[in-house]
Amino acid sequence: MVLRMMKCEFILLLVLETVIAVTVKNVKINNFELEYFVTYENWCKSDKDRFQFIVGITIEQCVAECSARDHCNSLIYRNQINGCELFLTSETDQSNPGECVYVRKDNINVTKSPCQEGCDNGKVCESASSIKGMCNIKECINTKAPKNGTVLGNQRGVGDKIRYMCNPGYEPKNDGQEPVAVCLHSGQWSHVTECVKTNYTWADSWSPWSTCSLSCESGQKSRTRECSLRIEGNGTSNCDKGDVDVDTITCNNQSCPTPTHGKSCSSNTDCIETEGVCIEEICFCHHLFEYNNTVNNCTKGNEYMYMIKVTIVLQ
Structure with a gap:
């Protein structure tokens, strides 16, 4: 950086331990002729309002890039990476330690530009020769954070x-x-x-009813709905997004029949349990079922285990 500036006429304004300010004159770069005032700092500006980051160029090229844009109001040049950052504002908030050069747009004096009439805000002056430049769109600058x-x-x-x-x-x-x-x-x-205030209420539809938990003696079945219906506005939510509402009712309220499992029988019709069968004049569950004392009925069981039980009985 010091070697580059030795090629230009500069006036030393201030020398401190952490800050050096100089004016660089007679710079010709990218078909611009300009001079600028720079400040060396041990702190670099944060990336707030940054709209362009170019790596691998010189400080003079960085100043020219800002000069070519009416919407550029300041720049930071990072010496260690040859990085050029262009900003929409000239706020000088400091955030990160580092070796940076800070230049405000109002400290850049363009004595000659290839776009003599200037470019509309948002366009960039580009030129292959010093005779006449073109105003081209290179970036979008009209974005801003939405309310909320x-x-x-x-x-x-x-x-x-x-x-x-x-x-x-x-x-x-x-x-x-x-x-x-x-x-x-x-x-x-x-x-x-656009960010809008969003409230939630319960979905309009419920899920199908579940299977009844018991075949008799008042079982239960349920259905659910989610808090997923969006309501835009300034009201209040009826529920929190993702919550689940459960509706439960009783079912199969009839009394369970008196079990016949283990009792005497003459035919399968004498065994009232599901798939009940009469074996040697005794009621048993079908081999695909087993007796469940909780529901007083034969329920789907383990066929293999039942066959073991039957084998033991036959022995």
Whole structure:
């Protein structure tokens, strides 16, 4: 950096332990002729309001890039990585320690520009020769955080993307689009998200009823619905998103028949249990069932285990 500045005429204004301020004159770069005032600092500006980050260029090229944009109001040059950061504002908030050069737009004096009439706000002056430049769109600059929300991502070049994030209690307006915007070649963002106050109420429909827990003696069955119906506005929620409402009723209230399992019989019809069979004048459950004392009936069981039981009895 010092070697580059030795090629230019400069006036030393202030020398301190942490700050050095100089004016650099007679700079010719990218078909611009300019001079600028710079400040070396041990703190670098945060990335708030940054719209462009270019790596691998000199400080002079970085100043020219800002000069080519009417919407650029300040720049930071990071010496260690040859990185150029352009900002929409000239706020000098300090956030990260580092070796940086800070230049305000009002400290840049363009004595000659290839775009003599200037470019509309949002366009960039580019030129292959010093005769005449062209005003082209290189980035989108009209984005701002929605009310009750923030914007994630600080690159504003054509093709770059940003994401909108709403504050707690707010959600992107339900317009069927993802809260992501792309910088178009027109210089406009493809989408702008509005954060709205969102409340929730119970879904209109319930799930089907479950199977009754008992075949007799008052079992239970249930159905559910979720808190998933969005209501936009300033009211209050009837429930919290994701909650589940359970509706339960009794079923199969009839009395269970007196069990006949283990009692004498003359035919299968004398055995009232499900799939009951009469074996050697004694009621048993069918081999695919086993007797359940909880429900007083034969229920689906383990066929293999039942066959073992039968084998033991026959022995």
